[in-house]
Amino acid sequence: MNSIQECMTTNVATVSSQQTIKEAATLMGQSNVGSIPVxxxxxxxxxxxxxxxxxxxxxxxxxxxxxxxxxxxxxLVSGHTSMSVEEAAKIMAQHQIRRLPIVENNQLVGIVALGDLATNEMSDHAAGVALTNISEPNKTS
Known part of the structure; x- marks a missing residue:
């Protein structure tokens, strides 16, 4: 099982609860994201x-x-740094959310987007296929 820390984004744009929605929207545009943790x-x-x-x-x-x-x-639904990618995916599916903030000791330490999980899973599959192909003996006779 892969740790969520392997695929989470740690450089997360955030806003404070006292900032304006204009500031939040501007930051979303600059960061090319549709949501920002408060x-x-x-x-x-x-x-x-x-x-x-x-x-x-x-x-x-x-x-x-x-x-x-x-x-x-x-x-909010959030995850923790010790959870697996599979656990995060399950929580996101249950709550039908696309982004899962990751918290440690009540502090935001990262965020995982649905796309991060998909990329991680595809990488694992590709690595598995490659390893299988490398491990098989050459069948030329």
Missing amino acids: VDNGQLRGIITDRDITLRTTAKGLENSTPVSQVMSTN
């Missing part, structure tokens, strides 16, 4: 998504200066 003093407080901004702010006519805390999702 972290106060290193602790994961929530997550804000482009969907949160659209439905909870723009659709309701709120200002760009609205604090992230007013529109972020707080019913």
Whole structure:
């Protein structure tokens, strides 16, 4: 089993709960992501998504200066550094989420996206096929 630490992103863009949704949206654009963990003093407080901004702010006519805390999702599911890739995939499937923040000692240490798991699984499969082909004796006679 592969550890989640092998495929998680550790350089995670974050916003504080007091930053504005405009700042969050700008950071999403710069980082080319659709969600950003909300972290106060290193602790994961929530997550804000482009969907949160659209439905909870723009659709309701709120200002760009609205604090992230007013529109972020707080019913968070998170993982831990000692979990396996398989465990993370199972949690993400159960909760139908595309990104899983990884927490250690109540501190955000990384995030795993669905694409990270797919890439990891494909790499493992490819490595397995390669190893099988390398390990088989040459069948030329």
